Structure formats: C-alpha cells, structure tokens
Amino acid sequence: SxxxxxxxxxxxxxxxxxxxxxxxxxxxxxxxxxxxxxxxxxxxxxxxxxxxxxxxxxxxxxxxxxxxxxxxxxxxxxxxxSSGDQSxxxxxxxxxxxxxxxxxxxxxxxxxxxxxxxxxxxxxxxCAQPRVLVQGRVTAADTGEPLRFGQIFLGGKKVGFTGYKGSFTIEVPPDTQRLVARFVDRQQRFVDAVKVLPFNRRGGAIYQEVKMLRKKEPVELDGSQSNAILLGEANGREPVGELILPAGTFLRPSGEVFKGKVKASITFLDPRDMATASAASSDLSFANAEGEIVPLRTYGMFSVDFREGESGAELQTGPVEVRMDAGQVWMPEHLQKMKLWSLNPETGLWEEEGILRLAGGRRRKREERTFLVGNLEIRERRLFNLDVPEDRRCFVKVRAYSSEKFNPYDQLEGVVISLINLEPQPGYPSNPRAWGRFDSVVTGPNGACLPAFCDGQRPDAYSAYVTATLGGEELEAVASSPKLNPNAVGVSQPYLGKLGYRRLDHDDPNLKKTAFQINVAKPDPNNVDETNGPIYPYRSLEECEEAPVSANHFRFYRVEVDKYEYNVVPFKESDLTSWTGDYLSWWPNPQEFRACFIKVRIEGPQEYMVRSRNTGGSHPRTRGQLYGLRDSRSVRDMLLENTSGACVEFKCSGMLFDQSLVDRTLVSIIPQGSCRRTAVNSLLQEYLSRHPPVAENNHTAAFTMLAPVDPLGHNYGIYTVTDQNPRLAKEIAIGRCFDGTSDGFSREMKADTGTAVPFTCQER
Structure with missing residues (x-):
C-alpha cells in the first residue's frame, strides 16, 4: 500500500x-x-x-x-x-x-x-548505503557453553546458523524497525531464545552476547492422574506458583487424549534471581488496544515441554490451571492487573492468554495462602509469562565517552546501553528483591534514552541497574565513592541525591566498576531542579533525545591506554555515512574495513608514546602525501622488568577508493623519546626484501617500511583483521597483538611474543 x-x-x-x-x-x-x-x-x-x-x-x-x-x-x-517526481x-x-x-x-x-x-x-x-549488522555469541546462561550450529530465525524464516564457538552475524533487512531473532538449539538442551536485538541504523555492526536458559530435567507424570508442578521453587525459595494439570489433559496433535507416561520439562525463569535477567526472552512488551507497544513488568516466565514417555512425540494440553501465590506480589495494585501471557516468537510481542483472579487459598505449612488463578491451553511450544502492564514510565538519559575527560566532541556512538528495572527491598535499595524488565538502546550522536519504570510518589519504588558495552568491551561508570562528584557523574544536586546514584563497587572495591544503580524517581514538574534530565517523563521522549550535552545525564567512559588518531580526510568510525570517497581516505572501502597493527617492543624504564606516520608510497596520486597519524602509549609487560610493548595502527596497503591501483603505504614507526632500533623481525625483513621497493632505514631512531599487501601474521609482528565494523576490526586486532598470536585475545601485554621491531629507550 x-x-x-x-x-x-x-x-x-x-x-x-x-x-x-x-x-x-x-x-x-x-x-x-x-x-x-x-x-x-x-x-x-x-x-x-x-x-x-x-x-x-x-x-x-x-x-x-x-x-x-x-x-x-x-x-x-x-x-x-523534485516537483515532477512521482515518488x-x-x-x-x-x-x-x-x-x-x-x-x-x-x-x-x-x-x-x-x-x-x-x-x-x-x-x-x-545516499550512502552501509550494511547494518548484528554480531555476537550465543552461550548457555549457566556454564557459558556455546550454542554450536544453532538455528537462527527472523520472523518465521531461517536465516542461518551459529558457528562452532556460538558466533553469529545477522544482516539487518532494510526498513527494519524492530529486529526479532529466535535462536533454536537443535539438540533441545536449551529453551528457544527470542531476542529483540538493538542495531545501529547508521550502519556498521553492534555486538551482542545472547544467553540461553538450559531446560530443566524432565520429570515423569502419569497422564491419567491429576498433577501439580511447582514454579520457582529452586534454591530454597518459596514457589511463585504452580501449574495444575487435570487428569486426561494431555492430547496428541490429532486431539486424541493421551493417558500414558509423560515426560514433562517445566523451565521457570525467576526474576528474584538477578542472574536470570540476561537469559530472559523478548523485551517484555505487548501491543495495546490502540496498537501502541507498551511494557510489561514480569513476575516470572515458564517454558513447557510435554512428550510421550516412550516415543518422545510432542504433546499438547487441554485446559490447565495456573496458580500464582498472591504473597509474592509486593505491590498491592498489581494484584488487580495480573495477567497470563504467551510470547509470539515471530513478533517478539507478548499476547494475552487470560486474567488471573483472586481465589480461595489452601493451607501449606500451617499458613493460609491466597492464589491468583488463571487458565490456558498449551497448543504450541511457547514461553508463558506472569505479567502486569505498567504505565508508570520514564526515560533515562545516558551518554558514552571515549575517556573520562567527558569531552562533548568525544562521545561514542554504537555503544549498547542496557537497563534492568529492579524492585528494591524496602530499606535496602542496594539489595534488590527482583528484576522486572530490561531494555537495550544503541547510543547515537546525542547519547541514548532508555525506557524505565518510575514513580513520582516514592523515589525508591523502582530502581535501575545500567551497563554499557562496545564490541563486547564493558565501559566504566563514574565512581560514587569515596566521594560523590556531581560534575563527573553528569547530574547536579539535589536531584542526584534523590536518585541515589551508586556504582557497583560503592561498598566493595573488589566488585566491577562497569555498572551503576539509581532510584528511578519521576521528575517533579514543579521543581526546577528536576526539569533538566537525566530522568524524563514518558511523553517527553523527543525532549530527552534532543537534550543538549549540557543537560543532566549519566555517563560511561572507555578505559584504555593513551592513544590518538588523526585522519587527513575526517571520518567518524561510529557513523559510516560520514565516509568520503577520496584518494587520501584512511579507509578506502566503506563496506569493508581492514585494520593493520604492528607490534613494537621497548626496553626502557618507563612507558613511551609510539607514533606511526602514514603516507602514500607507490600510488601516483598519493605518493608522499599524508594519510594520517596514530599515537599509542606502550603498555608494561607484568612479567618482564623494564619492558613494555605497543600495538600501533598503520594504514593497510591495498586498493584506494577508486579500486584501480594498489598503494604500498609508506609507514614510519617512531617512538617519542631517546630511542634506538636494535633489530627487525627476520621474517618481516625477508618478506620486505622479497617485495620491492624496499624503504630506506638509515635512521636508527625509527623503523620505515612499505607496508605489506599480504595480511602476514604474528610470526612477522603484523596483525590484520577485516570486518564490516572498523571499531570491531581494530579491537580484535589489538587483542591478538597484545597476545602475540594470530587467533588469540588478551588485555595483558606480552611484549616478547609476536614482535616486529624492538627499540631501546633512555629515560628523558
């Protein structure tokens, strides 16, 4: 239409x-x-x-x-x-x-x-048409075991498989608004994972870790008898509820009643266990009567798998009863709104199955209990949910930066910000009773706005746990102890105090620094201190998205060794549409990015900045002209005294943007200080001599080469990775360079392994 x-x-x-x-x-x-x-x-x-x-x-x-x-x-x-254009x-x-x-x-x-x-x-x-990708790994939530050769579905269509290590790449179809992917274990050890994956509409790849829930071991039931299965009784907790299966309820797909032995696997995802949030399916949303997608707050999800005891054939059920313990619902207003939902695996939206109504209780352990009771029929293998529609909603503004200087011009795009809504324990806001929902948003040029439940009467009615990742790397949140600095956090007082900002290591310095927790206190429109972010009312999404960088916001930043990058032709790696076709472009192809690094070992008492200067070497249009500069500070090897290593990016040799002639980039590696080159990797030296012309190396304070066209590897001290995302290509190459291998990854420098050029430097 x-x-x-x-x-x-x-x-x-x-x-x-x-x-x-x-x-x-x-x-x-x-x-x-x-x-x-x-x-x-x-x-x-x-x-x-x-x-x-x-x-x-x-x-x-x-x-x-x-x-x-x-x-x-x-x-x-x-x-x-144009006016004459029919479109x-x-x-x-x-x-x-x-x-x-x-x-x-x-x-x-x-x-x-x-x-x-x-x-x-x-x-x-x-128009530039960069590819939009989602990459990542699928692993078991409990053991980290990879999902090997699992099936991947978009809608009802199978689009591929995961790799041996659980890796996957999904190319996002044009005009996609909501990317719903279903991951299926062909060996049926895991519950199908239906994920709403965030992606960057401006192009490039977003990295996602997908967790799958292991199926519970089946129990044997007698199909001719009535059966009750507890939901959420693990780890000594009180059950959230139970599933009542009347006698004769099991059916074959033909409709024939099955009364034999049944193997029943009921896997319950318990939001009282904080570790389960990453394994939850979908983004807990449904379409209301007006067609608007609105959020749910979960009290638990369960997956059912009924099979005939001997043949293993799948079974369906007639009407079964779901009973939920009303004592597990801590917000009284939720008792009247609790419903039973099932997940549509193609849309990723939850669909209403029925209402749970208060019913008479029964005694257990001398205690009278009240239950919320509902009914459903299980006709296909779906995930079911005990949920409440929640209309107390806000947005939380978060930005990510390349360093803790928090320079407005150094914001990072393509960072996945994730927010988990928590229900705090009364009086113990740092010890949540349960999680209720989760959302992930990708940062753009002006940060990200994450939906969250909030409350205007009780600031601590809902809290939120927030993390940030870039290509699998966790970013660091601003510290909250020993002294809270509002200027660093990005939120002014007194609103910051009301929000109760705490980094994960606030009370225990041994915990990670990569998350923070806040009370999601809905802003008071009559209080001027609360009208400038970082929490915005739900109807103020546009105000949140367009808020200036001077407005209140929460911050993450990247922790890394000192480095600097300069391109003669400017290009923003987080925005592939900013690429310009030019002979001096650092990246000649906006569809595929090849990152090249050289590993330098330095013998000296301190850490040193190492620069690569990259100019045209053999192409007639660029010979002698600068492509760009790269500076990287060396990192100490913890096992070697007075030794550090640097992984320095250089411009790869190859075709320029017109794809007509190869340029051998002239690369000069120059440590900043009183340094002397002591050797060159023998394999690299031999390769360069066999692929003329050979660059002059008369200056002992530097190393110069016409960069190899071939990818080489760790034996030469050269590390090359190609990917559709320039940042991801560089991250993988740096990890291999630190490790000194062509297929490993490390964040600890191994300076004496896989090195191209050693230098000796004196203290300045």
Whole structure:
C-alpha cells in the first residue's frame, strides 16, 4: 500500500504514524518525520555544519592551547524529490545530503605543516548505503557453553546458523524497525531464545552476547492422574506458583487424549534471581488496544515441554490451571492487573492468554495462602509469562565517552546501553528483591534514552541497574565513592541525591566498576531542579533525545591506554555515512574495513608514546602525501622488568577508493623519546626484501617500511583483521597483538611474543 499526500504546506510537517486494526487487535507503525519545504527552501544546506576534530598535541590553535579544528560535516538527511517526481521523496531515488566539495588546508604545527581536508560545500547526491549488522555469541546462561550450529530465525524464516564457538552475524533487512531473532538449539538442551536485538541504523555492526536458559530435567507424570508442578521453587525459595494439570489433559496433535507416561520439562525463569535477567526472552512488551507497544513488568516466565514417555512425540494440553501465590506480589495494585501471557516468537510481542483472579487459598505449612488463578491451553511450544502492564514510565538519559575527560566532541556512538528495572527491598535499595524488565538502546550522536519504570510518589519504588558495552568491551561508570562528584557523574544536586546514584563497587572495591544503580524517581514538574534530565517523563521522549550535552545525564567512559588518531580526510568510525570517497581516505572501502597493527617492543624504564606516520608510497596520486597519524602509549609487560610493548595502527596497503591501483603505504614507526632500533623481525625483513621497493632505514631512531599487501601474521609482528565494523576490526586486532598470536585475545601485554621491531629507550 502507498500513501500519497498532495498540496502540502509547511505547517503540515511533523511526526506521523500508520495504524492497522482488525477484530484481533491493532498495531501502529514506527513514527515517520515529514518535512515540508517552502518553494525556495533547500533540503540540503550548501553550508556545512560545524564538526570538530582533535589535532596532534604539536598543533595548538589558540593561546589557550585548544587542539580542535572545525572540518565541517553534511548531515546525511534525505533530499526532497523534485516537483515532477512521482515518488515525492528523495529516499525512493536514493538522494541524500552529502559532501559535494572538499578543500585542502595546511595547519602550522611545531616544526611542520599538517595537511587537513575540510568540507567546503554540501549537496544532494547518492545516499550512502552501509550494511547494518548484528554480531555476537550465543552461550548457555549457566556454564557459558556455546550454542554450536544453532538455528537462527527472523520472523518465521531461517536465516542461518551459529558457528562452532556460538558466533553469529545477522544482516539487518532494510526498513527494519524492530529486529526479532529466535535462536533454536537443535539438540533441545536449551529453551528457544527470542531476542529483540538493538542495531545501529547508521550502519556498521553492534555486538551482542545472547544467553540461553538450559531446560530443566524432565520429570515423569502419569497422564491419567491429576498433577501439580511447582514454579520457582529452586534454591530454597518459596514457589511463585504452580501449574495444575487435570487428569486426561494431555492430547496428541490429532486431539486424541493421551493417558500414558509423560515426560514433562517445566523451565521457570525467576526474576528474584538477578542472574536470570540476561537469559530472559523478548523485551517484555505487548501491543495495546490502540496498537501502541507498551511494557510489561514480569513476575516470572515458564517454558513447557510435554512428550510421550516412550516415543518422545510432542504433546499438547487441554485446559490447565495456573496458580500464582498472591504473597509474592509486593505491590498491592498489581494484584488487580495480573495477567497470563504467551510470547509470539515471530513478533517478539507478548499476547494475552487470560486474567488471573483472586481465589480461595489452601493451607501449606500451617499458613493460609491466597492464589491468583488463571487458565490456558498449551497448543504450541511457547514461553508463558506472569505479567502486569505498567504505565508508570520514564526515560533515562545516558551518554558514552571515549575517556573520562567527558569531552562533548568525544562521545561514542554504537555503544549498547542496557537497563534492568529492579524492585528494591524496602530499606535496602542496594539489595534488590527482583528484576522486572530490561531494555537495550544503541547510543547515537546525542547519547541514548532508555525506557524505565518510575514513580513520582516514592523515589525508591523502582530502581535501575545500567551497563554499557562496545564490541563486547564493558565501559566504566563514574565512581560514587569515596566521594560523590556531581560534575563527573553528569547530574547536579539535589536531584542526584534523590536518585541515589551508586556504582557497583560503592561498598566493595573488589566488585566491577562497569555498572551503576539509581532510584528511578519521576521528575517533579514543579521543581526546577528536576526539569533538566537525566530522568524524563514518558511523553517527553523527543525532549530527552534532543537534550543538549549540557543537560543532566549519566555517563560511561572507555578505559584504555593513551592513544590518538588523526585522519587527513575526517571520518567518524561510529557513523559510516560520514565516509568520503577520496584518494587520501584512511579507509578506502566503506563496506569493508581492514585494520593493520604492528607490534613494537621497548626496553626502557618507563612507558613511551609510539607514533606511526602514514603516507602514500607507490600510488601516483598519493605518493608522499599524508594519510594520517596514530599515537599509542606502550603498555608494561607484568612479567618482564623494564619492558613494555605497543600495538600501533598503520594504514593497510591495498586498493584506494577508486579500486584501480594498489598503494604500498609508506609507514614510519617512531617512538617519542631517546630511542634506538636494535633489530627487525627476520621474517618481516625477508618478506620486505622479497617485495620491492624496499624503504630506506638509515635512521636508527625509527623503523620505515612499505607496508605489506599480504595480511602476514604474528610470526612477522603484523596483525590484520577485516570486518564490516572498523571499531570491531581494530579491537580484535589489538587483542591478538597484545597476545602475540594470530587467533588469540588478551588485555595483558606480552611484549616478547609476536614482535616486529624492538627499540631501546633512555629515560628523558
């Protein structure tokens, strides 16, 4: 179907959505933004927007010592179609705002001129179409065992398998709004995992760890007798409820009653166990009567698998009774709203099966109990849920940074921020009673807004546990002890005190620093201290998403050794649409990114910065011209005295963006200090001599080579990884370089393994 709007005026611009309704229910589309331009208004402003890049430390730009320079950018917005274009929108014909013209400038630095290309003019052109990927691993939640060769489904269609180590890659189909993937263990050891996976619409790969719940060992039941199975009785806890199976309830798919021996496996996911949150399926959402996707708060999920005792054939059931202990519901208002739900594995949405109603109790251990009772029929293998629709919702603003300097220009995109809603123990906010739901959002250029349950009356009615990962690497949260610094956390007082911010290691320094917990206190609109974030009312999503960096927000940052990257042609690795086709582009192909690193060993009493200078080596269009600089500080080897190692990126040799000629990049490796090269890896030396031309190495304070075209490996001290995500390619290559192997990974430097060039440095 197609919607055509004619004779529009600028005031009709805004946010629109479509709604489809049938007798079975309703669903809304994702919102779409309509921009209506006046007759003489341009959809792509030729003047570029400001965009700052950091220059080398030898290139201060003013008396204050600023190292930032405005290179400009063109926002990759769709261009409007012409008046004669039947489609009406440039998106259909692939026209987007982009770089039309760049110009070269030279920046005076200490002892040299630094070339830099800046955007001079924007204009409409073909849209960049980077691949959108989700990569990751699927493992068992209890043991970490990989799901080997498991099936992957998108909707009802099988799209692939996991690898031997549980790894997977999913290419996100165009126009996907909600990516629902189902992972199936063909050996039936695990419950099917239905995951709503976050992805970066701007292109590149997002990394996700998927956890699967191991099926509970089956028990034998007599199909001719009534049976009761407890839900959530493990680890000495009181059961959440029970499943009552009347005599004669088991059915073959033909409808024939089965009264023989039944093997029953009931796997319960208990939200009172914090470790189960990562293994929960879906994102706990359902479509209400208006078609709006709204959240649920869970009290437990269970998967059922009934099979004939001898043949192992699957069985269905007639009406069975689900009884939930009302004493496990700590919020009294939830007793009236509790429902039974089942998960649609294709949409990832929960569908209502029935209402749980208060019924008379029965005695157990001399105690009268009241139960919530509901009924269902099990006709297919689905996951079931004891849930409450919750309308007390807010958004939490979180940003991720490349360092703890929290520079607004150094925000990280493509970081997966995850929030788990907790129900605190009264009086013990750091000891939650249970988790209720979870959400994951990918950071964009302005951070991320995560949905969360909140309360305006009791600040600690709901709390949240927040983490951040980038390519499998956990980012660090801002410390809350020994002294809480509101400027570092990013939230001003007194609201910060009301939110009760605590990093995971607040009371125990041995715990990890990669998560924080807060009370999700709904902001009071009459209190000026609570109207500037980081918590926003649910109807203020746009305000949250567009909030300036000066507004209150929570922060994560990356902990890594000192490093610096400079590209003559600016490119933001988290936004693949910012790639520009130019002979001096560091990455010549926006669909595939090849990262190259060289390992340097340094004998010396301290850690040293090591620079790679990368210029054109053999291509006639770039010979002698700078591609970029890379600085990396060496990391001490904990086992070797006065020895450190550095993994330094260099520009890979290969085709340039026009894919016509290979360039052998001329790479110079220069430790910053009083250093002397003592040797060169013999295999690398032999390779370079057999692949002329050979670069001169007359200067003993540096190492120069025309970079190899072949990927080589750890025996040469060269580490090369290709991936659709530049950051992931670099992370994998660095891990191998630290480890000194071609297939391993380490965060601890092994300076004497897999090294290309050793230097000896004196203390300055």
């Amino acid at each position: 197609r919607l055509v709007l004619r004779d529009l005026s600028p005031e009709q611009g805004g946010t629109y959505h479509c709604k489809a309704s049938t007798e079975a229910g309703a669903i809304r589309s994702a919102p779409a933004q309509l921009t209506v331009l006046a007759q003489d208004q341009q959809s792509c402003n030729p003047a570029p927007e400001p965009s700052l890049v950091e220059l080398p430390r030898e290139c201060p730009q003013d008396a204050a010592g600023s190292h930032y320079y405005n290179v400009g950018r063109c926002p990759p917005a769709p261009c409007a179609g 009406g929108c440039g998106a259909d014909v692939g026209q987007c705002c982009g770089v039309r013209r760049m110009e070269m400038r030279e920046i005076p630095c200490a002892g040299f001129l630094l070339p830099i290309k800046v955007v001079a003019e924007c204009g409409c052109g073909p």
